[in-house]
Amino acid sequence: MSALQLNAAAAGAFTLGGDLNVNRLGYGAMRIVGKGVWGPSEDKPAALATLRRAVELGVNLIDTADSYGPHVSEELIAEALHPYPAGLVIATKAGWERVGPGQWIHNASPAHLTKALEGSLKRLRLDRIDVFQLHIPDPAVSFDASMECLAQHREAGKIRHVGLSNVALEYVERARRLVPIVSVQNRYSFADREWDFVVDYCARHDIGFMPWAPLGQVRLASEALDRAARQLNATRMQVGLAWLLKRAKNILPIPGTSNVGHLEENVAAAALQLPDDTFDELSAMSSPHAVLRG
Template sequence: MRQSDIMSNAMKPAAAAGTLRLGDLIVNRMAFGAMRVAGPDIWGEPKDRAAMRKLLARAFDLGHTFFDTADSYGPEVSETLIAEALHPYPSELVIGTKGGLVRPSRHRWDEDGRPEHLRRALDGSLKRLRLERIDLYQFHAPDPRIPFAESVGTLAELQRAGKIRHLGVSNVTVKQLDEARRIAPIVSVQNEYNIENRTDDDVLAACEKAGIAFIPWFPLGAGRALRSSKVKRIAAKLGATPAQVAIAWLLARSPWTLPIPGTSSFAHLEENAAAAALRLAPEDLAALG
């Protein structure tokens, strides 16, 4: 990144939460989940493609330098729109995509961790994103039919072949994270986690210990965390919105969290980016439990 880019990046709203390292890449900790630019149920095209392209461009302008996507979002729609909106990519933008889930129909998200599928999936993402190498490729979810080591081993091979810069895993247990780390360097874990669902506290702790990023998906509980009375109470006290408190809580939870709130709304995008500057006092954190 040029010095002038570093300066202008630092002044953007999403930069207020500081940065995090993904291998040798540095991203702003307030990141963007690009799943919801696809159509309803993350299936097919959005109603207004041009608006979603503008939303993605705006997300970058606000200082989100990490975008999370997957081949299964649409499927293919989110990756295609990211390329249409932002290619050629600014040097500070890091795109993390995922492979290992397929969508035979609108409501299905089926695991497919077969080596031949992962090879094809990665090639498809490279093509749609117009890249020769994916900065962060995440194995979307362990496939119960395929040994986990076989899926991760395939991605490690593809990394050695130069198609992947850094590897991440998603929807894993601590045991699976340990297993993946014995196969290849893993720079991130993406699991469901938010103020109302802390089931994976042990995985977050394992990431902290390993010094790798923890990317909480459903950071707003897909909207549910915003209805929590304690979140609403602290939001009212601080003159913030419930979404901003839910994001600020994740940022305060650990220096290793990289929240990726998702939205298809310009107003919510601006609101969420502004949460990067919200600091929760110890008494507010205590009240949030």
């Protein structure tokens, strides 16, 4: 693809909450930290360069979380990009605690969410978080209590909009009775379609859907994916991202990487037009299982 096409704006735009206009191909900042989503980046200069290049390429939606590192991803975003360019939307999440590499412990208590929010504001050098998401419902805490906490912080002006992550439709509907919800983030791809009905619900209600793990269980569809990639002179990841962009206008893919070259490959998918027959063939590939963390 030509350099003129290498821009996230080629994917079109979506408006979150009625006032945040974002290019549909975003960036997920989980991979800029250490292995096991723990500790400092193994190549900090590369991580910073990737963040800066993402913005240069028209990415204006960056998704992160306080648990990435923990804290490392948010700190790198601020170091690389603050003062932030006009129109850049930073979405972060809270609801996990971290005790080691690959270890995640639920904590969506109001006290923890409040502490996490204050920490994210400080690390990101912001007075208000554009989109603050509950990372996952906590089985030991009332879901309504978690959401009421975020609603209160929204009312106080520390959160602009509230989002959800790793949720079934029941939680989306319950949350919307307490506070407006502008985004849902679940694992989803052409090969991992458990949350199809959540995508459709969000589309009907103008709620952005941020899929993570955009290639899903590719081993189930590797032949079709490889064939599509060859026909379109594209990479497997580009084809997977193009499928998501074609699936629904409210889908906002957030592929992550800590490598500028990989980032550019991902952004090029914004301009990749997937033929209908290829879309249909990939759509027939699905996995009934999803692992909730992203």
